[in-house]
Amino acid sequence: MSNPRTPNVKRTARVYWNEPAMGAWESVYLLEVVRGLVITGGVFLRNMWKWCTGRKGAVTVYYPEEMRPDYARGNRGKHVLVQRPDGSAQCVACNMCATVCPAKVIEIEAAYDPADVAHPKSPARFEIDYSRCIFCGLCVEACPEDAIRMVKDVPDFPGPDRGAMWITKEELLTWQPARDAAKPYPPHPASGTGSPQP
Amino acid sequence: MMQDLAVHLVYLVYAVSVLMGMGTILTWVERKQGAVISDRIGANRAYIRLPFTQIKLVWIGLFHGVADGLKLLLKEDFKPATYDAFAYAIAPWVVFAPVLLVFAVVPFGGALHPAELFSGLPAVAAWFGDKTYQLQIARLDAGLLVVFAFGGLTVIGAMLAGWSSSNKFSMLGALRAGSQMISYELVMGLTVLGLILIFGTVDLTAIVQAQSGIVLGVLPAWGVVLQPFAAVLFITAAMAENRRTPFDLPEAESELIAGYYTEYSAMKMGIFMFAEFIEIAVIAALFSTLFLGGYNLPYMHDGGFTLPGGVEIALAHGTVVVLQLVTFLAKMLLMSSFQILVRWTLPRFRYDQLLRFAWKFLFPICLANLVVTAIAVWALGGLK
Numbered sequence: 001m002s003n004p005r006t007p008n009v010k011r012t013a014r015v016y017w018n019e020p021a022m023g024a025w026e027s028v029y030l031l032e033v034v035r036g037l038v039i040t041g042g043v044f045l046r047n048m049w050k051w052c053t054g055r056k057g058a059v060t061v062y063y064p065e066e067m068r069p070d071y072a073r074g075n076r077g078k079h080v081l082v083q084r085p086d087g088s089a090q091c092v093a094c095n096m097c098a099t100v101c102p103a104k105v106i107e108i109e110a111a112y113d114p115a116d117v118a119h120p121k122s123p124a125r126f127e128i129d130y131s132r133c134i135f136c137g138l139c140v141e142a143c144p145e146d147a148i149r150m151v152k153d154v155p156d157f158p159g160p161d162r163g164a165m166w167i168t169k170e171e172l173l174t175w176q177p178a179r180d181a182a183k184p185y186p187p188h189p190a191s192g193t194g195s196p197q198p
Numbered sequence: 199m200m201q202d203l204a205v206h207l208v209y210l211v212y213a214v215s216v217l218m219g220m221g222t223i224l225t226w227v228e229r230k231q232g233a234v235i236s237d238r239i240g241a242n243r244a245y246i247r248l249p250f251t252q253i254k255l256v257w258i259g260l261f262h263g264v265a266d267g268l269k270l271l272l273k274e275d276f277k278p279a280t281y282d283a284f285a286y287a288i289a290p291w292v293v294f295a296p297v298l299l300v301f302a303v304v305p306f307g308g309a310l311h312p313a314e315l316f317s318g319l320p321a322v323a324a325w326f327g328d329k330t331y332q333l334q335i336a337r338l339d340a341g342l343l344v345v346f347a348f349g350g351l352t353v354i355g356a357m358l359a360g361w362s363s364s365n366k367f368s369m370l371g372a373l374r375a376g377s378q379m380i381s382y383e384l385v386m387g388l389t390v391l392g393l394i395l396i397f398g399t400v401d402l403t404a405i406v407q408a409q410s411g412i413v414l415g416v417l418p419a420w421g422v423v424l425q426p427f428a429a430v431l432f433i434t435a436a437m438a439e440n441r442r443t444p445f446d447l448p449e450a451e452s453e454l455i456a457g458y459y460t461e462y463s464a465m466k467m468g469i470f471m472f473a474e475f476i477e478i479a480v481i482a483a484l485f486s487t488l489f490l491g492g493y494n495l496p497y498m499h500d501g502g503f504t505l506p507g508g509v510e511i512a513l514a515h516g517t518v519v520v521l522q523l524v525t526f527l528a529k530m531l532l533m534s535s536f537q538i539l540v541r542w543t544l545p546r547f548r549y550d551q552l553l554r555f556a557w558k559f560l561f562p563i564c565l566a567n568l569v570v571t572a573i574a575v576w577a578l579g580g581l582k
Contacts, residue, residue, distance in 0.1 A: 029559070030430065033544060040235050040543040047234045059237045 064156035076137045077153030079128055081172040082146060082180045089173055090180060091147035093123045097139035105129040106139060126169040130157045146180055201326050205312065209335050213301055216527070220479035221472050222263045224534055228475070230259060231535060232542045270468035278364055278461045285362035290462065290469035292355030296348040297477045303341040304483045305403045307333025307493050307522040308500040314515040332403055333493070333522070341402035342394070345484060346387055349439065352473075353379040356441075356448065359470075360458035371457025374549065375448035379439055381556040386435035388564035389428040392571040393421050393488055406492030410499040416506045418496040421489035427567045429489045431560055436481040437537055438556070440474060444544040447552055482533030486526065490533070493526040 026032055047057030061068055071077075082090040093110035111124035140150050153176075157165050226241075233240025244261040245254040255261070280286050310333055312326035338344055353376055360372020394400055397408045411419035422429040438445040449457030456462075459470045486492060497503050498521075502513040513521070547555065 029555070036543045037539060041539055043237070044231065044235045044539065047237065051234070057234060057237075058239045060239055062239065062242075 064154050067152070067154050071152045073152070075152035076135045076140075076150040078151065078155055078175070079139070079167070079172055080149045080151055080176055080178045081126060081169065082149060082178050083173055084183075085179070087173075089123055089126065089147065089169065090145055090183065091123045091126060092119055092145055093121045093126075094144065096142045096144060097148055100138045100142040102136060102138065103132045103134050105132045123169060126172060128167050128172070129162075129165065130155065130167055131162050131165040146183070149178060151176060151178075201312070201329055202331075205310070205331050206335065209333070213306070213335055214298070216306070217298060217301055217476050217479060220530065220534070221476040222267075224475045224478055224538070225263045225266065225471075226260055227535060228538050228541075229262065231538050235539070235542045267468070270465045273464040275466065276461075276463040280362055280364045280461075282362040285358045286461075287466075289355050289359035289362060290459075290466045290473075292358055293352050294355075294469050294473040294476075296351035296355075297473050297480055299348045300345050300480050301483065302335040303338050303344045303402055304480075304487055305332060305334040305337075305406055305492060306483075306526045307519060308406075309333075310519060311515055315519065333519070334403060337401075337403060339401050342390060342400040342405075342488075345402075346383070349386075350379075350383055352439075352477075353383075356458050359462065363458070363461035365461050367454045367456075367460045368458050371448045371450075371454045371460070374454075375441065375458055378441070378445065378447060378552060378556075381553060382435045382438035382445075382560075385556055385560045385564055386432060386439060388561070388568060389425075389432040389435060390488060391568055392425045392428045395568075395571050395575050396424055402487055402492075406487055406494065407499070409491040410494055410497070410504070412497065412504070412506055418491060420491045420496070425489070425567070425571065427563065428571075429485075431564055431567070432489065433481075433485055433533075433537075434560065435556075436485065437540065438552075440477045440481060440537075442474065442478075442537070443541045444546050445552065446546060447549050450546060478534050478537050479530055481537065482530040483526070485533050486529035490529055493522040493529075495521070495525050498522075498525075 050057035084090050091108075093108050095108055095110075098104075098106040098108050105128055107125065107127045107129075108123050109125035111122050113120055113122065116122070135150070137150055139148050159165050230240045232238075240259060241262045242256060242259040244259065244265040245256045246261055246264075247254050277283070278286070310331045311328075312331070313323040313328060316322040316326070356375040356379070357372045360368045360370075360375065363369070393405065397405050399405060399408075405421075409418070409420050413419045413423060417423045441448050447457075448454075449459065451457075454460070456467075459467055462470060491498075495503075497505050500518060502518065503509075503511040505511070
């Protein structure tokens with residue numbers, strides 16, 4: 001019996017574009033289950049074979065310990081202070097990086113050495129607070145001496161307290177030593193003579 | 199008398215440590231296998247540091263189970279304002295205890311002759327005399343019936359937990375658990391009826407011994423060879439009994455938070471989880487016993503091997519016992535791993551699909567399988 005309210009409307013079933021269509025194969029559920037198990041089991045065996053033969057059977061990485069190979073070349077991961085050939089920092093403590101820093105995380109305490117005629121000013125303390133650093137790279141842009149750089153790294157800064165998240169000058173100089181080939185400065189003079197080095 | 203006590207104490211310690219050990223190991227297997235299946239590394243951060251050194255033992259994440267246990271023990275034991283605090287308190291144990299009890303009737307090895315085993319120690323051998331023990335805690339003639347009797351008890355625990363929690367999510371979970379477990383219990387019972395017809399017994403040791411034979415000239419007379427459909431249906435129904443994905447409707451976290459144990463925290467929740475993992479091992483043990491020749495390797499029996507060509511290989515008693523224990527453990531681990539593979543492969547059913555699957559798909563196939571088996575057994579005059 002048809003509905004008396006809509007007596008003469010011919011109803012056609014709408015066909016949706018994403019109508020679920022199951023063939024005979026899919027409707028016998030167990031066969032598709034076996035196919036799924038073969039896929040996951042195959043992946044399992046392939047990855048286990050890799051692990052057992054000393055290779056890595058995963059596409060993920062051990063996060064802080066291991067760096068993904070597809071990091072961008074210009075990745076700004078962690079700061080480096082460039083060294084002179086004698087191992088001292090190329091920084092002249094001009095404070096330009098600290099001034100430009102939008103997060104105000106760079107603290108520099110300058111030292112004065114009249115004996116070093118070429119570079120009398122140097123950083124006694126150069127520290128960066130990584131709990132606030134925003135890794136913008138403006139310090140690198142601002143540096144007139146190419147003394148600070150940022151290189152790609154996985155920062156494993158998280159620590160039990162904020163004090164542990166400062167990085168010191170010593171670590172900045174040594175964690176990944178960098179030299180500036182364009183500035184082969186002479187080594188530190190043995191004694192001040194009052195006149196500039198040739 | 200004292201000999202029986204000593205032997206059975208050893209059995210008890212062995213069985214309980216196997217189950218607890220499997221329950222702990224399987225949490226690790228679940229994590230790591232799931233990780234490897236999905237191209238990940240898996241949990242690998244928990245470590246034990248040797249005291250006074252900086253040596254940290256990671257051991258491919260094995261200590262995560264310890265960390266979990268400690269965390270669950272130290273968490274707040276939250277108690278909801280429920281009208282039935284007693285039922286709320288005992289529900290985890292009602293789920294947990296039957297799972298352990300099922301293992302009591304499962305044979306984990308063949309016959310044991312202590313006198314022969316300790317032939318190097320005449321005093322011990324003389325003390326035991328000519329006593330023989332089955333490697334099984336309780337050899338009951340009604341073994342399989344006991345399995346089903348205890349297996350059916352877990353649903354009571356789930357219902358108790360759901361009803362006594364004063365929580366709508368819990369109650370919905372309990373209702374789902376009830377209807378699902380009773381439906382699949384039926385399927386599970388029907389699947390093994392075929393085996394009972396063939397072997398003519400419900401004694402699990404006798405069923406295992408009957409599987410040492412050879413059918414069709416070359417194949418071992420394992421349940422999976424005699425009843426392939428029943429094997430598939432049994433493992434399906436058993437996993438549904440255990441309420442794990444794809445049958446985890448009672449605790450579907452995206453719909454019901456945690457289902458019937460929503461209101462449980464700390465170690466009470468841990469007991470539910472632990473019961474689930476131990477049940478994986480128990481299902482694996484049952485499946486091995488019924489369909490994979492139990493504690494025997496193919497063509498093996500208590501005396502050694504009888505290969506298809508009629509070749510006999512006799513083995514020393516000690517070798518046989520060790521081989522049977524190791525074989526049973528290996529089969530348990532393999533079947534547990536298979537269940538975890540299924541859990542990491544299939545998505546969850548919808549609830550109507552779940553019940554339709556049980557009643558309109560598995561149930562008729564079980565009946566058809568039973569009818570065909572009955573006709574075959576009648577036509578062949580039984581395989582015994």
